[in-house]
Amino acid sequence: MRKLYLLLMGVVFFAMQANAQRTITGKVTDEKGNPIANASVLVKGSTVGTSTSATGIYTLAVPATAKALIFSSVDMTSQEVLIGSKTTIDVTLKAEDKVMEEVVIVGYGT
Numbered sequence: 001m002r003k004l005y006l007l008l009m010g011v012v013f014f015a016m017q018a019n020a021q022r023t024i025t026g027k028v029t030d031e032k033g034n035p036i037a038n039a040s041v042l043v044k045g046s047t048v049g050t051s052t053s054a055t056g057i058y059t060l061a062v063p064a065t066a067k068a069l070i071f072s073s074v075d076m077t078s079q080e081v082l083i084g085s086k087t088t089i090d091v092t093l094k095a096e097d098k099v100m101e102e103v104v105i106v107g108y109g110t
Contacts, residue, residue: 021061026089028056028071036093039073044080 028039035056042049043066052058060069062083069089072078076093083089 021063022087023059023061024069024083024087024089025057025059026091028052028058028073028091028093030076031092031094036073036076039071039076039093042070042072044068044070 028036028041030036035052035054037052037054037056039052039056039058040049041052041058041060043060043062046063046066048060048062048066050058050060062069066083068080068082070078070080071091071093073093075096075098077096079091079093081089081091
């Protein structure tokens with residue numbers, strides 16, 4: 001009887017852990033609608049994250065307590081999006097203008 005009770009408690013525990021996560025999918029594009037490959041998608045305040053595929057699509061299993069996702073990519077402005085009850089989140093990242101202030105040139109002679 002005791003083994004059956006422990007087995008039942010184990011199943012209930014793992015079922016609760018499985019329900020504690022949800023899957024969010026979406027697509028990351030630039031201002032022109034082109035997909036952004038290898039963009040980072042992170043759960044705010046944690047180390048849970050993923051990157052987009054070559055077509056800009058991502059799938060991420062997030063904890064039930066997650067409140068927001070942070071999207072970022074090289075030369076793009078990072079964007080934070082609240083999750084709420086959404087299961088699909090599509091994001092458009094804007095290009096970030098960067099201006100060089102200093103350039104260092106190193107020359108070597110023989």
